[in-house]
Amino acid sequence: MTTGTKEIPTPTVRRGLLATAWRELKRAPISAWFGLAVVFAYVFVGVFAPWVAPYGEAEIVGAQYQAWGGQHVFGTDQLGRDMLSRLVFGARNTIGIAFLTTALSFLIGGIIGMIAAIVGGWLDQVLARLVDVLMAIPQLVFALVLLSIFGTSVVNLILIIAVLDSTRVFRLARAVAMNVVVLDFVEAAKLQGENILWIATREVLPNILPPMVAEFGLRFCFVFLTISALSFLGLGIQPPTADWGSMVRENATLISYGDITPLLPAGAIALLTVGVNFVVDWFLHKTSGLKDGH
Amino acid sequence: MDIESPLLEIRGLRIEGESGEVWHEIVKGIDLTLRRGEVLGLIGESGAGKSTVGLAAMGYARPGCRITAGSIRFDGLDLARLPESEKRKLWGPRMAYVAQSAAAAFNPAHRLIDQYVETPVVHGIESEGEVKRQAVDLFRRLHLPDPERIGERYPHEVSGGQLQRAMTGMAMACHPDLLIFDEPTTALDVTTQIEVLAAIKEVVRHLHTAAIYISHDLAVVAQMADRVMVLRHGELVEEATTREMLANPREAYTKSLWAVRSLYKQEESSRDVVLSVQGVAAAYGRGIKVLEDVSIDVPLGRTVAVVGESGSGKSTLARVITGLLPPLAGTIQFQGKALPPALRNRPRDLLRRVQMIYQMPDTALNPRRRVRDILGRPLAFHLGLTGQARDRRLIELLEMIELDARFLDRLPSELSGGQKQRICIARALAVNPDLIICDEVTSALDQIVAEGILKLLLRLQKDLGVSYLYITHDLATVKAIADEIVVMHRGRVVQKGPKTTVLTPPHHPYTELLLSSVPEMNPDWLDGVLARRAIAAAG
Numbered sequence A: 001m002t003t004g005t006k007e008i009p010t011p012t013v014r015r016g017l018l019a020t021a022w023r024e025l026k027r028a029p030i031s032a033w034f035g036l037a038v039v040f041a042y043v044f045v046g047v048f049a050p051w052v053a054p055y056g057e058a059e060i061v062g063a064q065y066q067a068w069g070g071q072h073v074f075g076t077d078q079l080g081r082d083m084l085s086r087l088v089f090g091a092r093n094t095i096g097i098a099f100l101t102t103a104l105s106f107l108i109g110g111i112i113g114m115i116a117a118i119v120g121g122w123l124d125q126v127l128a129r130l131v132d133v134l135m136a137i138p139q140l141v142f143a144l145v146l147l148s149i150f151g152t153s154v155v156n157l158i159l160i161i162a163v164l165d166s167t168r169v170f171r172l173a174r175a176v177a178m179n180v181v182v183l184d185f186v187e188a189a190k191l192q193g194e195n196i197l198w199i200a201t202r203e204v205l206p207n208i209l210p211p212m213v214a215e216f217g218l219r220f221c222f223v224f225l226t227i228s229a230l231s232f233l234g235l236g237i238q239p240p241t242a243d244w245g246s247m248v249r250e251n252a253t254l255i256s257y258g259d260i261t262p263l264l265p266a267g268a269i270a271l272l273t274v275g276v277n278f279v280v281d282w283f284l285h286k287t288s289g290l291k292d293g294h
Numbered sequence B: 001m002d003i004e005s006p007l008l009e010i011r012g013l014r015i016e017g018e019s020g021e022v023w024h025e026i027v028k029g030i031d032l033t034l035r036r037g038e039v040l041g042l043i044g045e046s047g048a049g050k051s052t053v054g055l056a057a058m059g060y061a062r063p064g065c066r067i068t069a070g071s072i073r074f075d076g077l078d079l080a081r082l083p084e085s086e087k088r089k090l091w092g093p094r095m096a097y098v099a100q101s102a103a104a105a106f107n108p109a110h111r112l113i114d115q116y117v118e119t120p121v122v123h124g125i126e127s128e129g130e131v132k133r134q135a136v137d138l139f140r141r142l143h144l145p146d147p148e149r150i151g152e153r154y155p156h157e158v159s160g161g162q163l164q165r166a167m168t169g170m171a172m173a174c175h176p177d178l179l180i181f182d183e184p185t186t187a188l189d190v191t192t193q194i195e196v197l198a199a200i201k202e203v204v205r206h207l208h209t210a211a212i213y214i215s216h217d218l219a220v221v222a223q224m225a226d227r228v229m230v231l232r233h234g235e236l237v238e239e240a241t242t243r244e245m246l247a248n249p250r251e252a253y254t255k256s257l258w259a260v261r262s263l264y265k266q267e268e269s270s271r272d273v274v275l276s277v278q279g280v281a282a283a284y285g286r287g288i289k290v291l292e293d294v295s296i297d298v299p300l301g302r303t304v305a306v307v308g309e310s311g312s313g314k315s316t317l318a319r320v321i322t323g324l325l326p327p328l329a330g331t332i333q334f335q336g337k338a339l340p341p342a343l344r345n346r347p348r349d350l351l352r353r354v355q356m357i358y359q360m361p362d363t364a365l366n367p368r369r370r371v372r373d374i375l376g377r378p379l380a381f382h383l384g385l386t387g388q389a390r391d392r393r394l395i396e397l398l399e400m401i402e403l404d405a406r407f408l409d410r411l412p413s414e415l416s417g418g419q420k421q422r423i424c425i426a427r428a429l430a431v432n433p434d435l436i437i438c439d440e441v442t443s444a445l446d447q448i449v450a451e452g453i454l455k456l457l458l459r460l461q462k463d464l465g466v467s468y469l470y471i472t473h474d475l476a477t478v479k480a481i482a483d484e485i486v487v488m489h490r491g492r493v494v495q496k497g498p499k500t501t502v503l504t505p506p507h508h509p510y511t512e513l514l515l516s517s518v519p520e521m522n523p524d525w526l527d528g529v530l531a532r533r534a535i536a537a538a539g
Helices: A017-026 A030-047 A083-119 A121-136 A139-150 A154-181 A184-192 A196-232 A244-250 A252-257 A263-290 B050-056 B084-090 B112-122 B128-141 B160-171 B190-207 B218-224 B242-247 B252-257 B314-322 B348-353 B371-383 B387-400 B405-409 B417-429 B447-464 B475-481 B499-503 B509-516 B525-538
Strands: B008-019 B022-034 B039-043 B065-074 B095-098 B178-182 B210-215 B227-232 B235-241 B273-283 B289-299 B303-307 B329-334 B354-357 B435-439 B467-472 B484-489 B492-498
Touching: A030 A083, A030 A263, A083 A121, A083 A154, A083 A196, A083 A244, A083 A263, A121 A154, A139 A154, A139 A196, A154 A196, A184 A196, A184 B354, A184 B371, A196 A244, A196 A263, A244 A252, A244 A263, B008 B050, B022 B050, B022 B065, B022 B235, B039 B050, B039 B218, B050 B065, B050 B178, B050 B210, B095 B160, B112 B128, B112 B160, B128 B160, B128 B190, B160 B190, B190 B218, B190 B509, B190 B525, B210 B218, B218 B227, B218 B242, B218 B525, B227 B242, B227 B252, B235 B242, B235 B252, B252 B447, B273 B314, B273 B467, B289 B303, B289 B314, B289 B329, B289 B467, B289 B484, B289 B492, B303 B314, B303 B475, B314 B354, B314 B435, B314 B467, B348 B354, B348 B371, B354 B417, B371 B387, B371 B405, B371 B417, B387 B405, B387 B417, B417 B447, B447 B467, B447 B475, B467 B475, B475 B499, B484 B499, B484 B509, B492 B499, B492 B509, B509 B525
Parallel strands: B039 B210, B039 B227, B095 B178, B178 B210, B303 B467, B303 B484, B354 B435, B435 B467
Antiparallel strands: B008 B022, B008 B065, B227 B235, B273 B289, B273 B329, B484 B492
16 A cells, blocks of 8 residues: 555656766765776777777787887787787777677567567467577587688677577566566557557567666676687687787787786776676666565 | 553554655554454555554554654553564564455465464464464364365465465464454455455454454445544544444545445436347367356447456456457457457457456556557557647546646656556547446545546546446446446356346345345444355255
8 A cells, every 4th residue: 555546646756867867876886886987988998999099909019029118008919019009999899899799689689589478379489499499509609600600700790699699688588578568558559459569669678678778788798708709719800900809819828928918908808897797786776676666 | 341451552653654765754643542352443545554554553664664753552562662573572472464465475385284383383382283273273263164174275276265264364373462454355356255254253253352454445344343443644534433433424534435335327228239249158278168158238328337256257258359369159249240359350440449448557557658658659549640639639638537737747656546547548538439348447446536437437428428348346336337237157147137127136146145245334234144144054
C-alpha cells in the first residue's frame, strides 16, 4: 500500500536530464568518479590523437629500442617509432574498433533477442538453439578460424567479432525481454495491431535498457580484450596501424632485458578495463536500487 | 475485562515515510487500545495508513518508514523504544502477522509443515514432534482437508484459500497474544473468502487471541471485529463498536466507504446485438478445455457482466474474443459479420472496434512512456491524427476521464492507481470503439476509487453508446453496472439473462452459492450463512 494512490492530482517535480545526471554524479562513489575520469581521458586522447601525440603513428623518428627520457618519453619501439605516439594512436584504433564492434553486436543480438521473446514459439526455439550451437565453440578459436577463412581486415574483424559476441547479447536480451513481454501493456499493443519491430523498440526496449547498458560496458571490455588478443596473435589489427595488442607482441623481447616498455600498452588495456567496470558497477547498483517497490 | 490492563496501547503514534528524499508524515497521531481476546478492525482506503499502523503495533516500521513519535506499549514493554534484538524475541512467540498474499509469504521450496514448525522450534518453545502434533489439530480446526497429511505438501500443491488458512495456522503456531491480519481475504474469491473468514473467526475465538484485522471492506470487517476504527490519510475518522458503526455511522466519510454497494444501474434492454458468441470451446495447448460450449450475446450500448470465481474461464473468454486464443470450436459474430478467429487475420479497423481494459493498471501501462505517447499512439495508428488535431483529441480524452492537460507529460509512476485506470480507459476510448472488454477493472482498486471508475464507465456508455463486456467476481460491481448477467462455472455458462431475472430466485445452485457468499453489512451474516449451510448439508 503506497501513499501515492489517492484520487487527487499529485504535484510533479520534473528535473532536467542534466540536473538529474549531476545530482546522481555528486552522490556517486569515488570508484565511479575514477572510472569516469579514466574513460573520458581515453576518449579525449583517442579523439584528439593527432594533436596529443608528439609524432606520427608510423613515423620512424630514431634508433630502435631507445631508452626512456629525452625526446621520446617512453623511448622508441623495434622500428624506431615513438612509443608514446603509438600508445596515443593505439587508443584511437583499439577503442574505436572495440566500440564499433560492441555496438554492432548489441544491434544484432538485442533486436533478435527481443523478437525471439516477443514472437516465442518455434522461432524462439530455432534462434535459441542456433545461438547455443555458436556458443559451443570457444570464441577465440572460432574467431581465429573465421579470420583465416575470410582474411584479416578491419571490416572482417569487426563483423566476425560482432556476430560471435551478439550470441551473448541475444541470450541476455531474450531473458530480460521475457519478463517484459508477459506484461499487459505488450498484449495491449499486440491487440492494437502494432508490428513486432514497434513493440520491440517502443514497448520492450525502454524497459530492458538498464541491464542492457550495464552489459554494454562489460561486453565492451571483453571485445576490447579479444581484439587485443587477436592482434597479439597476429590476426587482429595489421601493422603499421598502432594497436595495443600488437604493440605488446612487437616489443615483447624487451621483457628479457628487464625493460618494462611492453607492459605499457598492457597497462593501458588493464586501466581502461578497470575504469569501465567501475562505471558499470555503479550504474548497475543505481538501476537495481531504483527498481524496488512500484 | 476492565480490571485487566490492555494488551496493546498505542498513544500518539506518528510515522513518516520517505519518497524522493522527502519525509512525509503518513500516520498522524493515532491512539489505539486493544484488550486481550478482542478483535479490532482497521478500515480505510489504500494510503490510509492501515498496514503501517498494523505493522507498528508489532514495533516494526517497513524500510523507508520511521516511527517519529508516540509509544507502543505491548504488555508493559514500549516497542517504539525496544532494541531490534528484543523485538525479535517477541515476533513469532508473542505476536504474528498474516499477510495479504499467502502465496508470496510462503517459501515455495519447502513443505508447509517445515515452515510451520520453524518459528516454535527456533524460539525453543516446543519440540518438533509436539509442534507437528499441534499443527494437525490446528489444521483440523481451520477446516483444511486431510489435516494429517496436508502439511507434507508444497505451497503450490494447495489452493489459494487453503494456503491463506495454512498461513493463519502458522501465525498461531506459538499461540501468540496478538495477531495482525492484513487484508487476508482480499485476493480471494467470495466463495473462498467465506471459508477463510469462518476459519479465522473460529480459531481466534477458540484460542482467545487478540487481533487487529485490516481490510478496506467494511462488510468483511463487520464479521470479524468487535470494534472498528476508520482511518483516512493517517488520521482516525471515527471509532465505535461494530454494531454501532453499522447502525449509525457518524462521519460522511464512513458512509461513503460503502457507497459502491448502493450503486445500482437501472437495467435496460436493446434489440440489436453487437457481439454474439456461439458455442465456443477453447483450451491452452493440448490441455483440458477451459471453455466448453459458451454462448453469449452482448446487446448494443449495454453491459453484459460475466461473473464467476477464478478458474471459471472468464478471462479466457476475453482472450478468445480478442483473438489472442483462437477457439477450438464455435463462432464469434461482431456487428453481424463473422470475426476471424486469430488476431493476425483481423483487419486493423476491426482491431480498433474491440478494445480491452485490464485488471492491473500498473502492468497495463508501459512505465517508460508518458501519457502523451500512451494515448497519442492509438490516435496516430488507427485514426491517422497528427499535430494539433491529435493534441486537441488528447485534451478531449483527458477531459472525458475527468483529468486535464497537466497529466499529458506524466509517467505512469506519477499517477495514482485510480488515475492509471482512467488512462487505460482513455486509451481504449481513444479510437471510438464499439465494444470494450473490461477484465476486473475495479478489482485492484479500493472502494471509493472503484466507485469513481464505475460511474465514469456508466457515463461514457450513456454519452458514447459503447457496449461493455464486464468480467468480474464481485457482485456489488455487477449490480452497479450490468444490464445482463452471465454466470460462469468451470468453463460453462450456468445461468444467463437480464440482471433482475438472474438476481431474483429461483437461482441455479452455483449462482445461489455465489450470491450467498457476498458479505453483507450485518455482523451476524457470517454465522447465519454458515448455520444455514450446515443445515442444508445435514438435510
